[in-house]
Amino acid sequence: MSRIAVLGAGAFGMALAAVHGFEGRRVTLWGRDPARMAALDANRGDPDRLPGVVLPDGVACTADIGRVAHARVLLIVVSAQNTGAFLAERGADLPPVPLVLCAKGIDAGTLRLQTEIAADTLPEAKIAARLAALTGPGFAGEIARNLPSALTLACADAALGQSLQARLAARRLRLYLTDDVIGAQIGGALKNVIAIACGMAEGAGLGHSARAALMTRGFAEMTRLGVALGARAETLAGLSGLGDLSLTCNSTQSRNFALGKAMGAGAARPGGTVEGVATARAACTLSARHGVEMPIAAAVADVLEGRLTIDGAMDALLSRPLRDE
Template sequence: MIGVIGAGAFGSALAVAAAAAGRPVLLWGRDPAAMAAAEAARAVPRLPGITLPAEITCTGDLGALSGADALLLVVPAQQTEHFLRENAHALPDVPLVLCAKGIEAKSLRLQTGIAAEAAPGHALAALTGPGFAGEIARGLPTALTLACADPDMGRSLQEQLSGPRLRLYLTDDVIGAQVGGALKNVIAIACGMVEGARLGASARAALMTRGFAEMTRLAVAMGARAETLAGLSGLGDLSLTCNSVQSRNFSEGCAIGSGAVRPGGTVEGVATARAACELAARHGVEMPIAAAVADVLDGALTLDAAMGALLARPLKEE
C-alpha cells in the first residue's frame, strides 16, 4: 500500500496515479470531515471532476497509514518541519518520499535535510520534475525524477510509484534534483512578471536561459552534478513552469507584473526566492535574477527598477 500524506491537488494526483497502476492507496488529509466527505462522494479532493478510484481510501486518521509500504509526503515546503516534528512518531518506519519543491526559509535546508533531522530513522527520497496535478490525475503522460541515495531503495520505489502514464527516472543526485525543483519556481515567478507586464517573449526566453544558469551554478556549488539540472528536475520543470498559467508561481508573477490581485494559495517560489539568495551568498554564487525576484516580492524594488538593474549589469561572456 502507498500512503499519501497531504490531500491537496498534487498529493491527490499522485494518489490517483498510484491507483492507476493497481496499487492500494491511503490518502490522508488534515481535515477529517473533508476526507470523510470525499470518501462518501468518491470524489478526489481538490481536483473537481475526477472520480476517486476504487483503490484509494480517504482518511483523516494518520494511524491508518500503519500498513503502508512507502509514504509520499506532499505538504507545503515551509510546513514540512512542523508536520514531521508533530507527527513523525505516528508514521510507520518505511521509506519517506519528499514531494514539496522548496527551500526552507528559516534554515535554508532542502526537504530531505529537514526530514533527516525531524524524522530520524526514515529512509529518504525526493520526487520532483515537470508535472501538473490536473494532468497527472487525468492520466496524461508525465515523467518525473525520483532522487534517492540508496540505489536498491531507489529502484524499489521507482517500481512501486511508476504507472501506465507516470514514468519515473532515477538519480542518486538528491541535492541536484531538489535544488532544481525549488529554484525553477523562482525563475517562473520572474517569467510570470515578464508576461504580466507584457515585456515580450524574447525577455521571457532570456530569463529562462539565464535563470537556468543561476540554478546550475548554485546546485553545483552545493555539491550537485550539472547534468542533473539539465534533466527533468531542472530544465524540464523550468520549461513547464515558466510557460503555463497552470503554474501557481507563473500565475503569481503574472499578477504582480500586470498589477492584478495575486491569486493566493501556496506559492513555493515566494519563500524560496530569498532563501536562494541567502544560499547563494553563503556559497559565493551570483544569482541576479533570483535577487531581483526577491527584491520585488519584498517591495524593495519595483518591477521596472528590477528589470533596469538586470539590463544594466556589466556585459560579459555567456
C-alpha cells in the first residue's frame, strides 16, 4: 500500500489525507500543533476546518515530523507564503522522496513559485528530479466528501509524473498530467487574484455581466504573464487555469471570492488564509518586471492595500483606452 505523508493539516491537507485514506492507502497527516493533532486523531475530524468530514482509520494524525520518515510521497500543503520557512525549518527532517507542492500562490518576498522555493531551499541531494505541483479546481470539502473532482499534476520529469499520477489518483479524484510546471502554478496562483475581484463585484452589486468581464479579461492577464514566464498558453486554458478560475470566481466556498464579496459589501473580512492577498502584489511586481499589462490584478492589489476604493477601481478599469480584444 502507498505510504503518503500530508504535511499541513488545514482544510485542503485534511481533504487530501481523507481521499487517500478512503482509497485504503496508509496516510500520515502532520500538523504543527500537538494538542490539535491529538484531538484530530481522537475525534477523526475537525468541524472548524472541514465540517462534516470524518477521517478514515487509515489516516494517522501527528505533530511528530519523525513519523513521516517512511513515506514514499510527501504532499506539502502549508500556505503558499509559509512554504519557504517550513522547508527551511523542516527540510532536513524529510526523506528524499517525491515532493508534491499543493499550495497556490507566488511568494511575496521572492516572487518564486512553490516548486522554485523547494528547489532553492532543500539540499540538492534531496530534490533531484523529485518535485511536482498539484493544482486545479477542487474545493477541500467536496474532495473530502468524495465528490468527483479533476486536478492537474505538473512534473517536469515524465517518468516521475506518471508514477505520481498512478499513486495519487483516486476513484473520484482524476489527475491530468502536464510537464508545464510554470503554467500550472501560475494559473493556480493568479486565479485567486481574479476571484477576489469577482467577489468585490458581487458584494458591491455590480451584476453578473461585470463578473463575466472580470473573469474573461482576468484570464487574459493570467495567460499573458504565464507566457512571459515561460508557460504554454494551452496550460492556462486547462484545469489549472481556466478550470480553477471558473470554480473560484463563482462560489463563497472560495476564500478569495468570499473575501472580495465581504469587502464589496462593506462587511468584516472572513478569517483564514486567503492566498490571493499576497499574490496580488507579487503578480503586479512580476508583470512590471516582464512588461506585461495586468490592470485587474493591479486594481485588486490597490484596493487590498487601501490605495483605491472598489468604485474607484471599477471606474479606472472602465476608463482605460478602447482597444481590440
